[in-house]
Amino acid sequence: MDTSQLLKGVLDLAVLAVLRKDDGYGYDVVRRLRAGGLDEVGDASVYGTLRRLYNAGMLTSYVVPSEEGPHRKYYSINETGRARLAESRETWRSFASTLDGLLEEVAA
Amino acid sequence: MNTQALGVEHYLAGMRAALDDLPANEVAEIMEDVEAHVAELTTELGEDETLERRLGSPEQYARELRQAAGYPPKTERLPVTTKQSWLSRPRAAAWGLVVATGVTLLAGAAALREPAVLLLPGVILVLSLALVHDRGPVQQEIMNLPETHRLKKWLTPEEGTPAERAITYLKSLQPAWWLVRAGLLGLGAVLLAGRDILGFLAIAAIAVVSVFAGPRAKVDRRWLWFSLPASALAVGLLFQVIDVTAGQLGYNASRSSYQPPIVESYENIYAYDENGKLLTNVLLYDQDGSPINAPRSYNGCNMPGNGPEPVIPANRYPRPQVDYENGVCYTVTPSVTAPSSTSSTPSSVPASSGSTTSSSVPPTSVSPSK
Numbered sequence: 001m002d003t004s005q006l007l008k009g010v011l012d013l014a015v016l017a018v019l020r021k022d023d024g025y026g027y028d029v030v031r032r033l034r035a036g037g038l039d040e041v042g043d044a045s046v047y048g049t050l051r052r053l054y055n056a057g058m059l060t061s062y063v064v065p066s067e068e069g070p071h072r073k074y075y076s077i078n079e080t081g082r083a084r085l086a087e088s089r090e091t092w093r094s095f096a097s098t099l100d101g102l103l104e105e106v107a108a
Numbered sequence: 109m110n111t112q113a114l115g116v117e118h119y120l121a122g123m124r125a126a127l128d129d130l131p132a133n134e135v136a137e138i139m140e141d142v143e144a145h146v147a148e149l150t151t152e153l154g155e156d157e158t159l160e161r162r163l164g165s166p167e168q169y170a171r172e173l174r175q176a177a178g179y180p181p182k183t184e185r186l187p188v189t190t191k192q193s194w195l196s197r198p199r200a201a202a203w204g205l206v207v208a209t210g211v212t213l214l215a216g217a218a219a220l221r222e223p224a225v226l227l228l229p230g231v232i233l234v235l236s237l238a239l240v241h242d243r244g245p246v247q248q249e250i251m252n253l254p255e256t257h258r259l260k261k262w263l264t265p266e267e268g269t270p271a272e273r274a275i276t277y278l279k280s281l282q283p284a285w286w287l288v289r290a291g292l293l294g295l296g297a298v299l300l301a302g303r304d305i306l307g308f309l310a311i312a313a314i315a316v317v318s319v320f321a322g323p324r325a326k327v328d329r330r331w332l333w334f335s336l337p338a339s340a341l342a343v344g345l346l347f348q349v350i351d352v353t354a355g356q357l358g359y360n361a362s363r364s365s366y367q368p369p370i371v372e373s374y375e376n377i378y379a380y381d382e383n384g385k386l387l388t389n390v391l392l393y394d395q396d397g398s399p400i401n402a403p404r405s406y407n408g409c410n411m412p413g414n415g416p417e418p419v420i421p422a423n424r425y426p427r428p429q430v431d432y433e434n435g436v437c438y439t440v441t442p443s444v445t446a447p448s449s450t451s452s453t454p455s456s457v458p459a460s461s462g463s464t465t466s467s468s469v470p471p472t473s474v475s476p477s478k
Binding site for chain 1: 134137138140141142143144145148149151163164168169170171173175176177178179
């Protein structure tokens with residue numbers, strides 16, 4: 001099954017999750033997602049998701065000057081973002097357990 | 109390394125082209141992310157790797173990013189603009205904003221005299237904003253109007269040209285302008301304070317809100333409906349203040365350089381006492397003790413049979429008159445009623461003088477008849 005289709009629906013949740021502890025710039029977030037096991041995540045999708053979450057008011061951003069190359073724009077999660085993360089986590093858990101249940105029945 | 113740098117520039121240019129229908133500030137934010145991303149990736153690339161192989165073409169990258177960010181796909185733009193009839197809500201709103209800004213500029217130049225004129229652009233603004241307020245902060249429909257595209261193209265000349273540098277420089281002055289604008293509006297409000305309390309409150313409120321409106325308008329275009337007219341109002345007020353100041357300066361300048369002639373509209377001076385009796389031989393002096401001389405030079409008149417009249421001081425009133433026919437000097441009373449409380453009417457009956465014994469006595473003197 002193509003996981004990229006699955007990923008689309010939950011990329012928000014994944015991005016909020018990796019920003020939960022530490023702020024990060026775009027490529028940083030991409031690396032954390034890949035390190036967490038989402039190998040197929042597209043760079044552009046992550047950058048687009050960051051913009052969408054930012055425009056929705058769940059992230060704030062600040063620029064850190066870099067000695068070599070362009071400045072890095074860090075994103076950090078705010079209270080709205082944390083609330084959304086908590087809410088989405090519940091939704092995901094109940095959805096996953098529902099689907100698990102369905103799959104158990106099929107297997108049985 | 110050079111070819112790689114070129115590759116980066118090429119890739120970023122492709123990205124910009126693929127995003128150019130989005131709001132400029134949003135594109136700037138995206139490119140900030142992408143530039144850092146591409147720069148970092150470039151350092152990781154191996155000998156035979158290219159950005160394209162790693163990320164896909166700029167167009168693919170942009171498409172994926174737009175999808176994830178929830179921006180409309182690029183192809184959507186053209187059909188939308190061509191399908192629209194010439195009079196649409198976004199167009200009416202956009203032109204309402206333009207017209208209201210223009211009217212505010214004119215009204216601002218008259219606002220100090222008549223603050224109520226600000227109601228006109230105010231109504232236009234509220235109506236035009238009401239048309240599109242529910243379309244969100246990006247106002248994509250207005251940005252898709254052909255006239256908006258033309259304006260945007262005009263405002264974003266090719267990079268490196270003098271026009272582009274000028275616009276970039278002007279953009280960097282924007283925050284300063286927001287402060288200047290608030291200052292001008294505040295000045296306008298203060299100038300109105302004593303005369304029109306409603307106008308004062310309105311302009312003072314605009315001044316305060318304008319400080320926040322500038323930065324807000326960058327992320328939420330709906331604030332343009334406040335920010336643009338506020339700028340126009342500030343400029344209009346500036347014009348008016350300059351006009352008034354220049355008028356005053358011009359007035360002062362003309363007063364200091366131009367001495368108006370002392371208008372001598374009187375021919376003679378008649379002094380009466382409190383009883384309405386005409387005073388004769390009155391000598392007039394000003395505050396410096398200088399004699400207040402009669403406007404017309406006076407040649408002593410010849411008294412019949414007495415030779416030339418001794419010189420009469422030029423500040424002695426009433427002045428005698430000369431009857432040239434007879435060569436006689438006599439005092440003529442004013443032809444109008446004396447401004448005294450008495451009912452006496454000075455007549456203008458001349459009487460020839462016979463008393464010429466004393467040189468200090470004027471040649472003639474006639475009291476107003478009772």
